[in-house]
Structure formats: C-alpha cells, structure tokens
Amino acid sequence: STALVWFRRDLRVHDHPPLRAALDQFERVVPVFVLDPRLLDGRFESEYRASFLFDCLKDLRERLQERGGNLVVLTGTPEQELPRLAHEHQATAVFFASDVSPFAMNRDKRTEEALRQAGIEPRRTPGNFIADIGKLKPYGVFSPFWRAWKELPRRDVHGAPRKITTPPGLTVGTVPTATRRGDQRGGETAGRKAMLAFDPNTYDEARVRLDRQTSRLSAYLHFGCISARELETRHSGKYARQLAWRDFYAHVLLHNPRNTHHAYQEDYDALEWEGTDEHFDAWREGRTGYPVVDAGMRQLAETGWMHNRARLITASFLVKDLHIDWRRGEQHFMRYLIDGDVAQNNGNWQWISSVGVDPAPLYRRFYNPSLQQARHDPDGVYVNTWAPDSQTITPIVDHATERKRTLAAYGRARDT
Ligand code: FAD
Numbered sequence: 001s002t003a004l005v006w007f008r009r010d011l012r013v014h015d016h017p018p019l020r021a022a023l024d025q026f027e028r029v030v031p032v033f034v035l036d037p038r039l040l041d042g043r044f045e046s047e048y049r050a051s052f053l054f055d056c057l058k059d060l061r062e063r064l065q066e067r068g069g070n071l072v073v074l075t076g077t078p079e080q081e082l083p084r085l086a087h088e089h090q091a092t093a094v095f096f097a098s099d100v101s102p103f104a105m106n107r108d109k110r111t112e113e114a115l116r117q118a119g120i121e122p123r124r125t126p127g128n129f130i131a132d133i134g135k136l137k138p139y140g141v142f143s144p145f146w147r148a149w150k151e152l153p154r155r156d157v158h159g160a161p162r163k164i165t166t167p168p169g170l171t172v173g174t175v176p177t178a179t180r181r182g183d184q185r186g187g188e189t190a191g192r193k194a195m196l197a198f199d200p201n202t203y204d205e206a207r208v209r210l211d212r213q214t215s216r217l218s219a220y221l222h223f224g225c226i227s228a229r230e231l232e233t234r235h236s237g238k239y240a241r242q243l244a245w246r247d248f249y250a251h252v253l254l255h256n257p258r259n260t261h262h263a264y265q266e267d268y269d270a271l272e273w274e275g276t277d278e279h280f281d282a283w284r285e286g287r288t289g290y291p292v293v294d295a296g297m298r299q300l301a302e303t304g305w306m307h308n309r310a311r312l313i314t315a316s317f318l319v320k321d322l323h324i325d326w327r328r329g330e331q332h333f334m335r336y337l338i339d340g341d342v343a344q345n346n347g348n349w350q351w352i353s354s355v356g357v358d359p360a361p362l363y364r365r366f367y368n369p370s371l372q373q374a375r376h377d378p379d380g381v382y383v384n385t386w387a388p389d390s391q392t393i394t395p396i397v398d399h400a401t402e403r404k405r406t407l408a409a410y411g412r413a414r415d416t
Contacts, residue, residue, distance in 0.1 A: 001025075001026045001027050001028070001092065002026060002027065002028040002029070002030065002089050002090055002091040002092070002167055003022040003025070003026040003028075003029055003030070003091050003092065003093040003094065003095060003123075004022075004029070004030045004031075004032055004082060004085060004086055004089075004091050004093070004094040004095070005018050005019050005022045005029050005030070005031045005032065005094075005095050005096070006018070006032055006033075006034070006078065006082060006094050006095065006096040007031060007032065007033045007060065007071070007096075008033075008096060008097065008099065008104075008224075009099070009128065009222060009223050009224045010097045010127050010128060010224030011033075011053075011056040011057065011059075011060045011186075011187075011188065011223050011224050011225055012060070012063075012188040012191070012224055012225050012226065012227065013060070013063045013064065013067070013160040013161065013188065014158075014159055014160045014188070014192070014226075014227060014230065015157050015158050015159070015227035015229060015230045016097075016127065016158075016160075016227070017097060017125040017126055017127040017155070018095035018096050018097050018123075018125045018127060019031070019095070019161065019164075020158055020161065021095055021123065021125055022093070022095040022123075023161050023164065025093075026093070027165065028089075028165050028166055028167050029069070029164060029165070029166060030072060030085065030089050030091060030166055030167065030170065031060075031064055031069055031070070031071050031072065031164070031166070032071070032072040032073075032074065032081075032082070032085060033057055033060075033071060033072070033073050033074070034074050034075070034076060034077070034078045034081050034082070035073065035074065035075045035076075035176070036076070036077055036078065036107075037075070037076075038077065038103075038107075039103070042103075043331070043334075044331070044334040044335070044340065044342070045335070046334065046335050046336065046337070046340060047178070047179050047180040047181075048180065048181065048182035048304035048336060048337070048338050049304075049337070049338055049340055050176075050178065050179075051178030051179070051180065051181040051182065051186075052181070052182065052184065052185075052186035052219055052223065052304075052338050053186060053223065054175050054176055054177065054178050054186070055178075055185055055186030055187045055190075056186040056187050056188070056223050056225055057071065057073060057175045058175050058187065059186070059187025059188055059189050059190070059225075060187070060188060061073075061172070061175070062189075063160070063188055063189070064164060067160070067161060067162065067163055067164040068163050068164050068165060068166070069164030069165070069166045070166055070170055070172050071172065072085065072170055072171070072172050072173060073172065073173040073174065073175055074173055075173075077107075078107060078111045079107070079110045079111045079113075079114040080114070082094055082111060082114070082115060082120075083114050083115055083117075083118040083120060086115070086118065086120045087118065089167045091120065092119075092120060092121060093120065093121040093122075093123050094115055094120060094121070094122050094123065095123045095125060096108075096122070096123075096124060096125070097124070097125055097126060097127030097128050097224075098124045098125070098126065098127075098128070098134075099128055100128075100133075100250045100251075100253050100254040100343055101253060101257075101260070101342045101343060102253075102257040102260055103342070105257070108124075126155065127224070127227075128224060128228070128250075129228055129229075129246070129247045129250055130154070130228045130229050130232045130243060130244070130246075130247050131149055131152035131153070131154060131247060132152060132153075133149070133247050133250055133251040133254065134251075134254060135152060136148055136149065136152070136251060138251075138252075138255040138256075139248070139251065139252075139357075140252070140264070140357045140358070141357065141358050141359075142244075142245065142248055142357070142358045145244075145248050145251065146241070146244050146248070149244060149247060149248070149251075150244075154229065154232075155229060157227065157229055157230045157233055182303050182304025182305065182336075182338045183303040183304065183305060184216070184219055184304070184305065184338055186219070186220075186223060186225065187225055188225045188226070190220070190225070191217070191220030191225030191226040192225075192226060194215070194216060194217060194220060194226075195215075195217060195220070195226050195230075195231060195234070198215045198217065200235055200237070200239050203215070203238060203239050204238060207238075207308065207309075208309065208375075208376060209309075209376060209377075210292070210295075210307050210309055210310055210376045210377040210381075210382035211377060211379065211381035211382045211385075214307065214308065215239070216305075217231065218339035218341075218344075219338040219339040221246065221339075222339045222340070222341045222344075228243060228246065228247075231243065246344060248347075248357075249343045249344050249346075249347030249348070250343045250344075252264070252343070252347055252356075252357050253342065253343040253346065253347065259346055259347075259350065259356070260342065260346060261327070263350065263353075263355035263356065264350055264355065264356045264357055265355050265356065265359065267413055267414050267416075268353075268354075268355035268410070268413050268414075270413040270416045271325075271355070271409060271410065271413040272409060272412070272413070273323055273324055273325040274323045274405075274409070275318075275322045275323040275324035275325075279322045279324065279396060279397075280318075280322070280324050280328060282396050283297060283314070283317065283318050283322060283324070283329075284297060284301070284332055285297065285298075285301075286298035286301070286386075286387055286390070287390075287393060287396075288317070288390075288393070288395065288396050288397075289390065289393035289394050289395035289396055290317065290369040290370070290373075290390070290395055291373060291383040291387050291390035291391055292310070292313055292369050292370075292372055292373035292376075292377060292382070292383055293313060293314050293317045293369050294386070294387035294390040294393075295310070295377075295382055295383045295385070295386035295387040295390065296310030296311070296313060296314040296386070297314055298386045298387055299385075299386045300314075300333070300336045300337070301336060302386075304336055304337060304338040305337070305338060305339075306337070307382075309372070309376050310382075311333075311348065312352055312367060313367050313369055313372045313376075315329055315333075315348070315349060315352045315353070316352050316353075316365075316366070316367040317367070317369055319352070319353045319406075320353075320366060320367075320402065320403065320406045321369070321397055321399055321402040321403075321406075322396075322397065322402070323402070323405065323406065323409065326349045326350065326352075326353040326355065327349075329349060330345055330346060330349040333345055333349070352365070354410065362406075362407065362410050363407065366403055366406075368399055369399060370399070
C-alpha cells in the first residue's frame with residue numbers, strides 16, 4: 001500500500017504528524033512538495049522567502065534520503081498534480097497538515113475535492129501550531145484566548161522516523177536556485193541548530209534591545225523546519241507566552257478570513273488615509289529622518305529581517321505618523337520578511353494600527369520614534385549599523401503634530 005505525504009510549510013522530518021501517520025498505516029510513502037506559482041508569483045511574492053524555501057526543500061530532501069526516502073518536487077497546482085502523482089504510484093491516500101490562511105483553506109478544499117473525485121482519500125492532521133486552535137470559540141483578546149489555549153490538550157512530540165520506504169522509480173524533480181538571499185539559511189538542519197543554541201536566559205533583554213538578537217526562530221517556524229509543539233516543550237515563562245501569540249494570530253485569521261483585506265474592527269475600514277506616495281517611498285527606503293525608523297527599514301530591505309521592536313516602531317510610524325494605509329505596509333513587509341506569514345503579519349499590522357484584535361485605547365498605542373530609540377537603542381549601536389547618515393536628514397514630519405491628526409482621523413472613522 002502507498003500514500004502521499006504532501007509537505008507544505010512543515011518542512012521537517014522530526015515531529016511531523018502527517019509523515020508519521022502515513023508511515024504507520026502504509027508500506028510505502030511518496031513525500032511531495034508542489035511549487036505553486038500562485039504563491040511564488042502571487043500577491044506576496046518575495047525573493048528572500050523563496051530562497052529560504054529552496055534551502056528548506058534541499059535540506060528536507062537530504063533528511064529524507066538519509067532515511068531511505070526522497071522528496072518529489074513538482075511545479076503546478078496541487079489540485080492537479082497530487083491526483084496525478086497518486087495515480088502514478090497507485091497511492092490511495094494523501095496526508096497533510098491543516099493550515100489557516102484563506103488561500104490555504106480554499107486550495108485545500110479544492111485539492112480534497114479533486115482527490116476524492118479520483119478515488120483518493122485526503123487525510124488532514126494537525127502539525128503547524130502548538131495546539132488545535134480550531135477547537136476554541138473565536139477570541140478577539142489575547143489574555144482570555146491564552147487561558148483557554150493553555151488548557152487545550154497537547155499532542156505527543158515524536159522524533160524523526162528511522163526508515164522511509166518509497167516506491168521504486170520516483171521522478172524527483174529539481175529544486176530551483178535562489179536569485180537573492182536574505183541573511184538566514186533555511187532548512188531543518190539550520191532550524192534545529194538554532195533551536196538548540198537559543199539561550200532563554202538572554203531573552204528578556206534581547207526583546208527590548210534593538211542591538212540584541214531574540215531567538216530568530218520565526219522563519220523556521222513559518223516554514224515548519226522546527227515544530228512549534230516541540231519548541232513549546234523546551235520552554236516556559238515569557239518565551240512560551242510569546243509562542244502563544246503565534247497560535248493566537250493563526251486562530252484569529254482562521255475565524256476572520258476577511259482580515260486579509262479588511263480591518264477586524266469594521267468601523268476602521270472607514271479611515272481616510274491622507275498620506276502621500278512620497279512619504280511612503282521615504283518610509284520604505286529609510287529616508288524619514290527618524291534614525292530608528294530608517295535603520296529598521298534598511299535592515300529589512302537588505303537582510304529580510306527586523307527586530308520585533310523595530311517592526312513595531314516602523315509600522316506605527318507609517319500608519320500613525322504618515323497616515324498611510326496599514327495594508328500597504330503589510331504588503332511591503334511581506335515582500336521582504338523571510339518570516340513573512342499572512343496570519344502573523346496581518347495580525348501584527350492590525351494590532352499596531354489599532355484596527356485589529358486585542359484593542360487598547362488609541363492614545364495608549366502611540367510610539368514616539370525618538371523616545372523609542374533612546375529606550376531601545378541606548379548606545380546607538382542599531383542606528384549606527386543600519387542608518388548612520390539618518391541624523392543628517394531633516395525629519396519629514398513632526399511626531400506631535402501627526403499624533404493629533406491621527407487621533408482626529410480615528411475619531412472621525414468611529415463616528416461615521
Ligand atoms: P522571539 O521574540 O524569539 O519569539 C519567538 C517566537 O514567538 C517567534 O519566532 C514567533 O513565532 C513568536 N512571536 C513573538 N512575537 C510575536 C508576535 N508579536 N506575534 C506573533 N508571534 C510572535 N512574525 C512572523 O513570524 N511573521 C511575520 O510576518 C511577522 N510580521 C510582523 C509585523 C509587524 C508589524 C510586527 C510588529 C510583528 C510581526 N511579527 C511577525 C512578529 C514578531 O516581530 C516576530 O515573530 C519576531 O520578531 C520574530 O523574531 P524571533 O523569532 O527572534 O522572536
């Protein structure tokens with residue numbers, strides 16, 4: 001008997017529920033990844049992320065080969081490619097881990113229909129998140145979500161399988177080569193190394209200091225090079241709580257697919273965005289005259305990475321100092337972030353723009369870029385690394401003036 005294991009953004013062999021289930025129940029498995037042009041060239045096309053993905057696929061293929069298997073890499077749409085591949089190997093089932101974005105949900109529905117029509121059984125398992133977030137009623141505030149989420153049952157963590165048997169004569173296909181890479185190498189090998197090297201004792205300080213490194217596991221989590229559930233078992237305290245935010249934003253998107261284009265707080269779809277294209281260009285090119293904003297934006301463009309604090313500061317600046325639609329910022333981040341993830345990016349952009357979940361009074365969610373810089377880059381190391389010339393640029397706006405305009409604009413949107 002033979003089954004396909006459809007890898008998506010769970011590019012690992014350790015603690016992989018679909019692979020494990022398939023190996024338990026079938027004699028042979030065909031591990032497969034489908035390069036989908038709708039994703040690679042779609043709304044959120046990204047060279048940095050694509051190159052990280054290709055690293056992941058090469059590494060996954062090697063990890064599978066070590067165990068006697070291989071990875072079939074196809075190009076096309078899964079709804080067409082998977083029934084065809086299953087037919088070729090007389091596979092009767094396809095195992096895969098469920099996901100939350102509207103694109104993934106629609107694609108999976110179509111693929112499941114196509115498989116059923118071809119007489120092949122689709123088998124969804126968990127795998128991408130710590131807990132089964134679909135089991136909870138919808139939450140719009142983090143703390144109550146977190147209390148309920150902590151009580152959800154957890155699956156056991158499993159190691160990598162020892163032996164994988166694939167059918168003879170697999171045509172495996174090639175993994176494309178990257179055009180432009182960011183500053184992180186993809187793959188389970190690199191991901192596990194980073195996971196094991198991370199020292200949680202340095203975390204609290206790293207989180208508030210722009211010149212320090214947090215765990216930098218987000219891209220490995222996004223592509224599933226490491227298992228979020230396994231990571232959870234290694235940590236407690238503040239770090240574990242931070243991981244819960246990832247499940248939270250996935251849960252929010254699962255229940256609110258319209259968030260990809262609309263504000264979660266519907267009133268704020270009426271916000272009028274008065275910002276100019278010139279200001280948008282200055283922001284994305286790191287020419288605002290606010291050094292900490294410019295440093296963040298240049299680091300993003302050059303490396304595909306930004307510290308969480310810099311993301312907060314730069315995003316807040318775009319929306320609340322330049323009055324530019326959060327969706328434009330969201331899209332820009334998706335183009336560059338190696339860890340760019342629809343649920344996480346959208347959730348965080350909506351949060352910082354005060355239009356999303358976990359609301360706080362607007363006047364409390366303002367980030368004064370000069371104060372933020374003094375507090376989070378006290379020695380100027382971050383700014384001097386990424387935007388040493390920014391001090392010489394005249395700031396394009398005055399924070400205090402723009403703050404008043406934002407309070408007024410949000411007030412008008414609420415009243416309409
Ligand atoms: P650590 O601080 O070491 O945290 C460990 C893990 O916890 C992270 O890898 C991540 O999975 C999770 N986590 C931490 N903070 C958050 C958070 N605020 N929201 C959700 N999960 C969190 N994260 C992404 O993974 N993809 C994105 O596209 C993304 N876009 C963002 C956009 C904006 C405007 C902001 C403010 C934040 C965004 N984040 C995003 C969240 C956060 O900045 C990154 O997860 C974090 O900086 C990654 O670095 P790390 O792995 O070293 O994090």
